[in-house]
């Protein structure tokens with residue numbers, strides 16, 4: 302008798318709400334019922350609000366059940382789970398779930414679909430096809446496809462990826478590197494993690510394509526220490542790829558050598574800044590370097606290095622397979638392609654939504670996110686991590702387009718969207734921005750190191766009602782100094798959230814509860 306396939310995600314968010322217990326309960330009940338099942342631990346589809354999201358393969362359909370608890374499993378078996386039976390938790394076929402069906406899943410299409418550590422499953426879903434095609438068409442054609450796609454860096458700075466790759470390809474030197482930024486430190490972001498846990502072999506393939514395109518033989522993944530599951534999944538995936546000849550010397554008869562080393566950071570936000578990351582990879586303290594030289598000219602160990610974010614790189618295999626123009630057909634203006642937006646904070650349906658650029662913040666929050674979890678009105682939304690400006694409710698129709706965001710003094714960054722309802726005190730958030738900078742500053746330059754500490758003090762005086770107008774002017778001046786005189790975006794962009802609070806939520810300084818010193 303054929304075994305029934307049941308999928309239970311092995312992904313950090315799903316596990317945090319009980320997916321492992323659900324998997325154990327399913328195995329136990331199947332045994333008691335004498336049912337033959339194959340339990341597949343897939344990645345997450347990104348609909349975090351539905352986790353644990355269990356699926357059962359019935360015929361050629363995967364029938365989904367959302368928010369399954371281990372206590373539900375007996376009832377689910379009793380109502381015919383194995384045949385996709387009716388139940389309060391039944392959502393219907395996974396490919397008809399509205400949250401997922403309307404997305405543009407270019408980069409995350411395998412997440413949730415496949416078993417992350419099954420090479421067979423990966424190969425059955427286009428795995429390594431793009432690398433093989435890259436070997437056929439050659440490095441210049443790969444770089445041309447990336448240029449034609451209009452892909453820009455998804456780590457924060459939105460620099461054109463094709464130009465970066467061309468610069469490294471053109472740089473003289475026998476040894477070049479690919480360094481993947483998996484530090485994912487921005488508040489409310491988790492897309493790198495979902496990809497690494499759900500499609501690790503896809504990231505490995507992407508790195509090999511980048512290495513082939515620019516002439517690099519070694520790739521490093523710089524992974525944040527807070528991602529232990531991603532660490533073990535990636536480590537195993539690297540072994541699997543190596544054992545099958547997709548990494549190592551002369552990959553699959555191509556003559557191209559490429560291998561990957563996994564490096565775990567030590568919990569510093571600024572180590573996500575590319576030059577601090579390179580210092581850390583070299584075994585030094587994570588302190589920002591002066592630029593120039595650019596990492597593309599003198600990066601890791603002084604050699605030409607491509608530094609790319611996980612999501613940037615993972616967008617490339619389909620660009621090679623389907624063509625840069627296809628990717629560029631998504632999005633608007635100079636913001637081409639898709640971005641994996643991440644809905645977090647006070648939101649009813651938190652999770653990952655991959656959509657073409659141009660969708661508005663409101664559409665994401667209301668249509669996908671279902672509004673605030675509290676049911677209260679949205680007061681502010683922080684897009685782009687802790688250095689991103691707070692948008693007001695009136696700005697929510699702004700399209701997600703890099704340039705449109707620049708125009709309103711905001712940024713898209715890594716696509717994190719953190720929602721606050723009308724009970725939030727924004728003066729406290731301005732203080733938090735400065736305090737975060739003071740704690741995470743690498744200390745190399747004065748405006749950031751000293752300015753952020755002084756910034757906290759000035760905000761505290763404003764909250765206490767001490768010469769509020771004078772301190773307001775002082776804070777504006779301090780923000781100008783930090784923005785224009787800091788060495789990197791840590792000190793240079795901390796003023797963004799602070800200024801947005803001063804501009805749109807200044808009245809909150811009068812009602813902030815203050816902070817115990």
Ligand SMILES: Cc1cc2nc3c(=O)[nH]c(=O)nc-3n(C[C@H](O)[C@H](O)[C@H](O)COP(=O)(O)O)c2cc1C
Pocket residue numbers: 453454455456457458459460482483484485486487570571572573574575576608609610611613614789790791
């Ligand atoms: C303080 C700071 C933190 C950053 N953190 C990250 C991070 O966690 N992940 C990331 O990919 N990029 C981060 N960046 C951006 C990187 O410096 C760099 O632009 C990026 O890794 C380049 O890859 P991309 O072109 O694919 O985006 C950070 C930048 C700054 C200034």
Ligand code: SF4
Pocket residue numbers: 571589741742743744745746747749750787788789790791792793
């Ligand atoms: S701005 Fe801050 S984090 Fe960046 S180099 Fe200066 S001190 Fe370091």
